[in-house]
Amino acid sequence: MRGGVRTQRPDLPRQAAYEAVAAVHRDGAYANLVLPAILRELRLFGRDAAFATELTYGTLRHEGTLDLIVGAAAGREVARIDPPARDALRLGAYQLLHTRVPAHAAVSATVDLVRSVAPGATGFANAVLREIGTHDLDAWIGKLAPPYDQDPVAHLSVADSHPQWIVRAFNEALGGDFDETTRLLIEDNQRPPVHLCARPGRADAVELAEEVGGAPGAFSPYAVYLPGGAPGDLAAVVEGRAHVQDEGSQLVAAALADAPLTGSDARWLDLCAGPGGKTGLLGALAAQRGAEVTAVEVAEHRARLVSQATRGLPVTVLHQDGRDPLPEPAFDRVLVDAPAPAWARCAAARSPAGAAAPPTCHR
Template identity: 70%
Template structure:
C-alpha cells in the first residue's frame, strides 16, 4: 500500500468483493476487515463511505461501466469489476480528483487482477471524461417516456422496487423520487434510551448526541462507534431506528380492557424491540415472553434483555398455541420477517439481492405469524403487526387477508393517535406507514388489531 488512503480503498474492495462473492452483509464484514487491516479514524470513515456508496450506487455505476467498457459488466473479471466499481463511484459521486481516481483504481486492479490493469485504465479514463449527470442522460431511460425506468437507473434501485414504492405512495412519482434520494443518503445512528434505566437527555449528554424528533426514547448520534459508550455496554440503551421505537411504543400505549401483564414478542430476534418492550414492561409490572426460532438470534435476545422481565424461548412463533393457551396474552407484537425494503439505507446490498419471487414465501409466513398472534391474544387485547417494508402485499394485503380468514372477531385500531402529536404524513389510517423522506426513519409499517371475541 502506498498510503493510508490506498489501504482504505483496499479495505473497501475486500468488503464489496465479500458482498458479491460470498453474499456477505457489508455492516457485518466491513468492521472485521477494517480491524484486520488496522484501519481506524478518518481512513476507516473513507473506507466506509466507499463501501456503502458503491453498493448503493451499483445500478448506475454498472450501467455506466457497461458503456465505458463496451461489454456487459457480468463479462468483466469479478476481481477487476469490483475494483472498477469502486473507481467509478469515486469518479462520479465523490470529490476525489479524476487523475487520482484512475491511478488509484489501476493500482488496486494491478494488486487483485494484474492482467486487467490496462483494461481498467482504459475504462476508467472513459468514465472520467463525463460527469454523472451527463452519463445518466446517456444510460438511463428517457424520463418523459419511462419515468419509472429513469428513476430506477438514476437512483440505483431495481425497477420493481421503484414500482412498489410508488404503489405505496399512491402512485406519486415525484414523492417516490424524493424517497429514492433519501434512500441513498447515509442514515444517522439512532439510540434508544431504555425507560426507567436512563433518561434520553442524559444519554444525549453522555454520547454527544441530540434527542430524537419523535420517539420519547430516541437519541440521534452524530458519529462514532455506539458500542464504545458505557450506556450501551451496560444495557441502559441500545441501537435502534426511531421508527422501530415508535411502533413498539404505539403497541403498548394502545388502550385495552382488563389485565395488562402478559406481553408477547412473537419474532423477537435480534432483540431491539424486545429490549424496549422489556424496559417498559418493568415499569408497568408486566412480563414479556420473547419467541425466536433461530438459535443464535435467540441468544442475542437473551443478551439484549438481560436484567429485564423477559423470558426468551427458542420456538417457532407459528406454533405458539402449543405452549400457551389460546388468548393467553394481553398484548402481542408480530414483527414479521419481510423483504426489508424499508431499510435499504442501512443495508444497501439488499436492494440487489431481493427479487419479486421472494414475496410469496415471505407473505405466507407473515400471514401465518399474524394469525398465530391473533390466536395468542385474549379478547380485548391488541396485536401490533409490523414490517420494515412498505410493499403493499406485505402490509395492507397481509393484514386484511389474515383478519378476514382468521375466523375471529377482529377490528383495526387507528394507530395514528398513538404516535407523537405533530408527526407529518401519517396518511388516512387506520394503519401507519413511516418513511425515510417524511420522518427520517426506516419505512416501518404498523397495523394494530384488537381481538373482539
C-alpha cells in the same frame, strides 16, 4: 517486491469498505454490523473511519446504477465479472461519480485494491475505471436511462438507483405524482443520520444526548441523534445502556408496549425478531414491568444477533419458524415485523382472547 514486481497494498479505509461490501454480497451480512468490527480490527478512527463508512454505505445505496455503469464500461454484465473484482469496481465507480476524490487517485487506489483481491483482473479494472471516468454521473445516466417522457419509472430507477418496483410503489402511494416521487427517491438516497436508543431503565435520552454530544430525538422518547463518529465505540453502547436503532423502529416497539389491553401483561412475543433492535427495546421495557419477551427468528445467524442484542434482558430467543408451535400457548402483546411477502403468513401469531388490541404488524 514479489517476483520482481512491485505490489501495493490498498489503503486501509478502502480495504475496510471492500471487506464490508464483500461481506454483504458474499455472506448476506448486515453492513451496519460488520463495518464497525472491521474498523476496529483495522484500527481506523476519525477521518479514515468516516471515509470507509461513506464508501461502504454510498456504494450499497447506489449499487443498482453503479452496476449498470460498470457493466457498460466493461462491455459485459456485472454478473459476469468475478465477485472480488466486481465489488472493488463498484467502490471505484462510486468514488469517481459520487465523491470529490480526484479521478487519478480513485483509479490508482482501486487498481491497488483489485491487485490485492483479484490479481489477474488489474488490467481489466484499470481499463474499466478509466472508461467510467470519461463521463460524469449525469452523462452516464443520460446514456443508460430510458427517456423520462417515454418511461418515467424506468428512468427514475436508473437516475435515482432504486428498483423499478420501489419507484412504482412510491409513485402509487403519492397518487401518481412523479415530481413528488422524484423528490422522495432523492431524499431516500441521502446519507441517513445515526440514531441511538436509550434503553429504558438504563439510560435517559436527554442525559445520553449530553454524554455523547448528540441531541434528543424529536419523536421517540428514547431516541438520540448522533452528529457522527463510530457509535459502537461509545461507552453507553459498550455497556448496554443504549443501542443503535432508527427512531422509526423505536416508535414501532413503543406502540406495541403502549397498546391498551385488559388482563395479563406478562408475556410478549416478537415473532420475526432478527436482528434484534426492536427486541432490545422491548426487553428493556418489559424489564421495567416484570414482563418477559419471547423472540422468534427463523435464520440462525439472525437469531444469534438477537441474543447478542438482548444480553441481560428478560428475553428468550428461539431459533425456529414462527409458524411452528411455540412453548407458550398465548401472548399478551405480539409484534410481527415480517419481510414481505412473508408478512401475511406471520399472521398466525397468537393473541389471548381477552386482549383489547390486535397484534401490531409493521412492514
